[in-house]
Amino acid sequence: MPSLVVLFNLKDDSAKVAYEEWAKTTDVPTVKGLVSIDDFRLYRLNGLMGSEEKSPYQYCEVIDVNDMGKFGEEIATETMKRIAGEFQEFADAPMFIMSDQVA
Secondary structure, eight states: OEEEEEEEEESSGGGHHHHHHHIIIIIHHHHHTSTTEEEEEEEEOOOOTTSSOOOSOSEEEEEEESOHHHHHHHTTSHHHHHHHHHHHHHEEEEEEEEEEOOO
16 A cells, blocks of 8 residues: 655744644544545654754654545545645645555
């Protein structure tokens, strides 16, 4: 099953509380409700293991997609276009990485 991994920082660090509340109440439940999605997890990235350095990214989303064709249809809906627009207001140049589980 493919997963979409999204790495990003916030455009405005002061928006952390607003972003996380929006993610919990709007983004995650809406995306999890799509037929093409098996799971959606959001992680706050805290630092680099074994060092005092902070992570190069503040957040990571992992979205498990069960049907890429259906996912493409679902993200083209008005609801998902609105959600994507709201996400873009928070996220600074997010990287959307397609992945396949190996083990």
